[in-house]
Amino acid sequence: MEALYRKYRPKNFDQIIDQLQAKLVLQNAIVKDKVSHAYIFTGPRGTGKTSVARVLAKALNCDNRVNYEPCCQCENCISIDKGIHPDVIELDAASNRGIDEIRRIRDAVGFRPMLGKYKIYIVDEFHMLTREAFNALLKTLEEPPEKVTFILATTNLEKVPATIISRCQVIEFKNFTESDIAENLLRISSIENLKLHENAARLIARRAAGGMRDALSYLEQVASYTLNGIITVESVEKALGLLPxxxxxxxxxxxxxxxxxxxxxxxxxxxxxxxxxxxxxxxxxxxxxxxxxxxxxxxxxxxxxxxxxxxxxxxxxxxxxxxxxxxxxxxxxxxxxxxxQTAPQIEQIIVPTEQTHESRDRRPDDKSQPEQSLQIEEILNWIKEEKDLSIYVALVQSRISQKNNTVEISFLPSQRFQYEYLREKILELEYLFKTKAKKDIVINIFIDEEREKRILQKLQENFPGKIRIEE
The missing domain is CATH 1.20.272 (Zinc Finger, Delta Prime; domain 3)
Structure with a gap:
């Protein structure tokens, strides 16, 4: 059974969805007989780069072309659709990326087309060519023989040398909109006698993230999962392993x-x-x-x-x-x-930094504030901004106090996974504190069960009859 994305690959320019820039540039070039010797098709995967390259190859070699549209019925068009035309050579640069493959292309371009009017080289993922292969391709791209066109497709234009880009016309392909993908899925579903719900089509389109090929692959997977049933949002979620x-x-x-x-x-x-x-x-x-x-x-x-x-x-x-x-x-x-707002007197379970009991007992007019709290806050901000956000998030959910050169980090019993995480990172944590404090620091991490009991007692006091503590 042929895959849906291959079965419904566009056969002419009229069937190409969106991609207006690519269609207008290529259609005008065909009509005016000013087709470039080399194109770079760049854009995300599944946006039709190879499909448009094949349509261009058919339009250039079609015996019965009307303006820019190939007839899709002549021998040249049929053989290009089947991938057996001797003058349309498709190469996957991901598996043929060496200089030897490019040398074979360079030696073969000098021969005239065998059946069609143009010799077309379609190189997919050509950004994966080696540096030597790119260098071997330079001269051929700059001065190719007459009636030879290179179509180089890539998803990573930034990896292509500037010397190659300067010798080609660059055409950018963009992601399809969700509405275009959903509409196409509904159209194909009606042809294939699939009962696709509109909301399910939108979910598949969203999951495809702008790629039509991915969307058709998802549709095929969901259709196999539901068999002859109606394809709903729930069935799409189950078939694709999505969260409800x-x-x-x-x-x-x-x-x-x-x-x-x-x-x-x-x-x-x-x-x-x-x-x-x-x-x-x-x-x-x-x-x-x-x-x-x-x-x-x-x-x-x-x-x-x-x-x-x-x-x-x-x-x-x-x-x-x-x-x-x-x-x-x-x-x-x-x-x-x-x-x-409802319980301002309850001790906060999660606090960025918290003063020790001694500092909380100080009177407001006592100006001899300890320097430790300020240092700890500075260290936390430093870890957040420049070092490790995961460690910072675990720290701000703890109670932190400092006694001389020892930093005590306590968690509630319900925060055991934060406790375990920091225990695994204790050496890195001590290093961060030492680096910022510029002195030796010992980290002590522990579970404070007594603090949890005090919190629960306060909850009972503030919400009498609504909180029950089980031993």
Missing amino acids: SEIVDRYIDYLLNGNFIQIDELIDRIFIDGYDVYQLVQSAIEKIEERISQKPSERLLKVAQGLIEISKELRFVENKKVICKILSMNLAATNQKTLE
Whole structure:
């Protein structure tokens, strides 16, 4: 069975979706007989670069062309569609990147076309050629024989030497819009007798991130999963292993409302069910972008910015679950306004830096403030700005105090994963404190069970009859 993205590859310019720049430039060049000797097609994957290259090859070699459109019925058009035309040579530079392959092309360009009018060389991912191969291609690109056209496709134009770019016409391909992808998916589904729901088509389009080929591959995968059933949003989520929408919405709501325990339980449940927490954050970014577009607010923007920072951190760490928990709970802490207003006397569970008992007992007029708290705050800001954001996030959820050259970092029993994380980083943590403080520092990290009991007792006092402590 032929893959959908190959079966519905555009056969002429009229079938090419969007990409107006590419179509106008190439159509005018064909009509005016001013086709360049070398083109660079650059853009994201799955945006039609190779498909447009084949359409151009057919238009140049078609026996019955009308203006710029190939007939798609003559021998040249059919053989190009099948990939067997002797004058249209396709080369994958990812697997043929050496100087020998380019030398063979250089030796072959001198021969006249065998069947068509033009000899076309389509080199895909040509940015992966070696430096020697690029150098061997330079002279051929600058002065190719008559009736020879190079079409060089790449997803990374920045890796192409400037000497190559200066010898070619560069045509940029852009991502397809979600509406264009969804519309095409619905059209193809009707042809294939697939019952695709419109919302499901939009979800696939969003997941494809602008690539039509990816979208068609996803559609094929979902169709295999649902067999003869209706393709809904739920079936797309299950077939592609996406997180259910309600879980993502719940995660965002927890962040906005400062629900620490619920965030902890939600991430644990996601991990147990086999989902990727990085995907949770990415889906949350997309969801909150929708909320912002519907009703912008400062809180939504702050959470969106925090989610972006979490996404960046998760890309380069191994224990994504722990880091996602720490960063998510810290983000939720910034939105915990309700608890602070209703119970201002309750001791805060999460604080950036906290004074020791001795410093809290000082009178307001006592000007002999200790220097330790200020130093710790400076160290925390330094770690946040220049060193390790993950360590900073774990630190701000602890209680920090200093006694001479010893820094005590305590956590509640419910913050065990932050405690374990910093225990693993204790050598690095001591090094950071020593570097900033310019003296020897000993770090002591421990679980403070007594502090949790005091917090629970205060909760009982402030909310009589509503808080129960189980031994």
